[in-house]
Amino acid sequence: MYHSFQSKHSFNILSFALLTTYIFIFTTPVFAQLASVTPPVGGFRIDGNLIAGTPTANEGDWLEGTSGGYVFFNNGIAVNPTHSQLIRDAYHSNGDDAFTGSSFSQNPNLWKWTNASVANKTDIHNGMYHIASDGIQKWVIMGGDREVNTGTSYIDFEFYQGYMTKNSNGSFTSLSTDSTSLSTTNGRTVGDFVLSMEYTNGGAIATVHYYRWELSAGTYRYVEYNIPNGTSGSLAFGASNNTTISTPLGAFGLSTYQPYLFVEAAVNVDAILSAINPCDQISIKTVFIKTKASDAYNAALKDFITPIPVNFVFGRETFNYPSGPFYNCGTITPTFTGTGTFAANPSTGLSINATTGVINLSSSTPGTYKINYTYNAGGGCTMPAEDTIIITALPAPTKLSNQSLCSGATTSAVSFSSSLKPVSFSWTNDLTSIGLAGSGTGNIAEFTATNSGTSAVIGTITYTPNYTTNGATCAGPSDYFTITVKAKPSVASVRLTEPSICGPSTGTVTVTAPKGSGYLYNNNGGTWQTDTVFSGIAAGSGYHILVKDENGCIASDDTECKAATAATSQKNANPVATREVNTFTIKESKDKNVSIKVHPNPFQSRVQFEVNVQEAGHGTLEIFNMMGQKIKTVYAGQLNKGVQYFTTEMPAGTHQLIYTLQTENERMSGKMIRE
Numbered sequence: 001m002y003h004s005f006q007s008k009h010s011f012n013i014l015s016f017a018l019l020t021t022y023i024f025i026f027t028t029p030v031f032a033q034l035a036s037v038t039p040p041v042g043g044f045r046i047d048g049n050l051i052a053g054t055p056t057a058n059e060g061d062w063l064e065g066t067s068g069g070y071v072f073f074n075n076g077i078a079v080n081p082t083h084s085q086l087i088r089d090a091y092h093s094n095g096d097d098a099f100t101g102s103s104f105s106q107n108p109n110l111w112k113w114t115n116a117s118v119a120n121k122t123d124i125h126n127g128m129y130h131i132a133s134d135g136i137q138k139w140v141i142m143g144g145d146r147e148v149n150t151g152t153s154y155i156d157f158e159f160y161q162g163y164m165t166k167n168s169n170g171s172f173t174s175l176s177t178d179s180t181s182l183s184t185t186n187g188r189t190v191g192d193f194v195l196s197m198e199y200t201n202g203g204a205i206a207t208v209h210y211y212r213w214e215l216s217a218g219t220y221r222y223v224e225y226n227i228p229n230g231t232s233g234s235l236a237f238g239a240s241n242n243t244t245i246s247t248p249l250g251a252f253g254l255s256t257y258q259p260y261l262f263v264e265a266a267v268n269v270d271a272i273l274s275a276i277n278p279c280d281q282i283s284i285k286t287v288f289i290k291t292k293a294s295d296a297y298n299a300a301l302k303d304f305i306t307p308i309p310v311n312f313v314f315g316r317e318t319f320n321y322p323s324g325p326f327y328n329c330g331t332i333t334p335t336f337t338g339t340g341t342f343a344a345n346p347s348t349g350l351s352i353n354a355t356t357g358v359i360n361l362s363s364s365t366p367g368t369y370k371i372n373y374t375y376n377a378g379g380g381c382t383m384p385a386e387d388t389i390i391i392t393a394l395p396a397p398t399k400l401s402n403q404s405l406c407s408g409a410t411t412s413a414v415s416f417s418s419s420l421k422p423v424s425f426s427w428t429n430d431l432t433s434i435g436l437a438g439s440g441t442g443n444i445a446e447f448t449a450t451n452s453g454t455s456a457v458i459g460t461i462t463y464t465p466n467y468t469t470n471g472a473t474c475a476g477p478s479d480y481f482t483i484t485v486k487a488k489p490s491v492a493s494v495r496l497t498e499p500s501i502c503g504p505s506t507g508t509v510t511v512t513a514p515k516g517s518g519y520l521y522n523n524n525g526g527t528w529q530t531d532t533v534f535s536g537i538a539a540g541s542g543y544h545i546l547v548k549d550e551n552g553c554i555a556s557d558d559t560e561c562k563a564a565t566a567a568t569s570q571k572n573a574n575p576v577a578t579r580e581v582n583t584f585t586i587k588e589s590k591d592k593n594v595s596i597k598v599h600p601n602p603f604q605s606r607v608q609f610e611v612n613v614q615e616a617g618h619g620t621l622e623i624f625n626m627m628g629q630k631i632k633t634v635y636a637g638q639l640n641k642g643v644q645y646f647t648t649e650m651p652a653g654t655h656q657l658i659y660t661l662q663t664e665n666e667r668m669s670g671k672m673i674r675e
């Protein structure tokens with residue numbers, strides 16, 4: 001099943017090397033193999049090239065290309081740092097950290113390092129790895145480089161189950177799996193392994209060696225195993241670039257690799273482990289990338305990249321669920337081999353089919369569950385395989401702001417969103433009088449808010465995200481926002497003091513309602529003022545009074561001069577402007593306390609009124625046309641008891657006129673006719 005390190009140069013290896021050298025010359029592409037892992041999308045092409053989709057479209061690789069997936073962005077940042085890492089080492093520099101006086105065969109706790117330049121064929125600049133599954137088993141994809149292509153180079157990827165660290169004093173510490181004490185099995189843990197890539201300046205094939213740490217002939221040491229053939233192809237294959245290739249990552253100060261400077265390999269570690277021991281299962285804590293002088297067991301170690309702490313498991317997982325994240329919606333189905341039993345821990349809260357492993361997310365409670373798949377691995381080894389599922393509650397939608405505006409104003413358009421996509425939205429509105437339907441789907445366009453009342457109203461819009469995930473559409477938690485529509489203030493009611501012969505020369509408009517703290521008034525679009533009085537208005541210039549309340553809402557109309565006929569058809573809504581509108585009831589004076597006579601009547605231009613009152617008091621004598629429009633005020637002031645005369649010049653034009661005398665208790669009217 002395996003052979004010791006010393007016998008690894010078997011006939012098969014030698015003949016393979018010769019064969020591959022021969023075939024390379026004629027049919028290089030044959031050896032570019034695809035590891036059927038995901039990610040990246042399209043599998044991982046082992047071809048000595050770093051660019052996805054090159055040369056074959058839609059195949060994945062290390063870096064971004066025109067098609068296919070990738071594991072690093074072209075700036076070197078990992079798409080998923082848990083599974084992939086790119087580590088840079090110093091190069092061509094006395095500051096490089098390098099081994100000194102250390103060999104492959106030694107206990108790592110005896111290794112020494114120093115800062116020194118290393119031979120350029122063993123100098124590493126870029127080291128990278130990617131861990132991915134083919135749906136059943138885990139693979140390691142490795143990549144590394146060197147500065148020159150003279151001869152054969154060796155780059156080891158060593159996987160420790162304990163923590164392995166580089167110390168500042170020039171030593172290393174390799175701990176046991178308890179993470180506390182030094183390893184007692186000669187510096188490593190049984191099952192630790194090395195994947196070693198060997199590449200030359202003459203072939204695109206890179207050879208991959210697998211060494212396992214174990215007790216052999218009384219000593220803990222690495223033992224090389226032949227890598228078996230898998231049922232669906234090779235379990236390990238490597239390649240180096242046989243042409244000059246570009247690397248956006250940069251290498252040794254350049255953006256290209258000359259032939260045979262870059263090497264990559266893919267290894268199905270799970271398959272190799274299970275072929276050696278179906279019960280084997282190891283958790284890796286450290287990856288250590290280093291170069292050595294040869295493939296001899298006591299080969300001198302050369303350059304290295306600072307050990308990388310990691311956390312992944314090989315050999316045990318023989319089933320898995322698709323990549324999350326998962327929400328409590330839909331179902332997920334695992335990929336697995338053989339037959340066994342699925343069980344969840346904790347055993348409540350997760351809806352799982354014990355035979356198929358299908359999880360009904362919709363009827364499961366959000367939480368973290370370990371799923372154990374127990375099956376007979378043969379050889380009496382019943383293996384529990386484990387995967388962990390985290391179910392997250394469907395997220396709440398993005399919180400939206402409340403809106404507050406005056407009746408008649410336009411709302412802000414509402415755009416729903418959520419952190420999880422795809423998502424669609426439905427909503428309800430509990431107050432349609434604000435101008436919005438009672439329910440709907442999708443975003444809400446702007447609309448004119450309405451409120452015909454006298455106080456603010458509030459519509460509550462409740463919106464619900466509907467997520468489509470894992471084959472189902474489920475409603476997530478709702479949220480709501482409000483639209484407050486403030487009422488408009490009443491149209492202004494005003495009292496007028498108008499120019500007349502005997503009165504003031506300019507008019508005054510005094511707002512009588514609405515009034516209160518915060519109210520502002522405006523005439524003819526002028527400055528808003530708190531004062532209810534607009535004075536100094538020129539005769540005949542009119543006015544347009546607007547009211548704004550403490551909420552900043554403006555009345556639906558202004559109050560303006562109205563023709564008298566409008567007195568009965570005020571366009572302003574309630575309350576209407578209160579103008580001094582006169583209602584005419586033309587009748588002869590029958591009152592004994594007041595009498596009025598007009599001389600002459602019919603008149604030409606000058607008219608004299610003879611007024612006789614029995615009680616002194618205030619009185620007003622005015623003239624109106626038949627439309628109810630006041631022509632002039634003849635007198636306004638104190639009336640003495642007895643007879644008094646008022647003479648006035650009548651303006652030209654109107655044929656029939658009405659005069660009225662308003663005393664404190666009585667009102668007299670009469671008709672005047674022009675000759």
Ligand SMILES: [Ca+2]
Pocket residue numbers: 045046047048049050051061062264
């Ligand atoms: Ca490649």
Ligand SMILES: [Ca+2]
Pocket residue numbers: 089090096097098303304305306
């Ligand atoms: Ca180094």
Ligand SMILES: [Ca+2]
Pocket residue numbers: 089090091092096118123124125303304
């Ligand atoms: Ca280096």
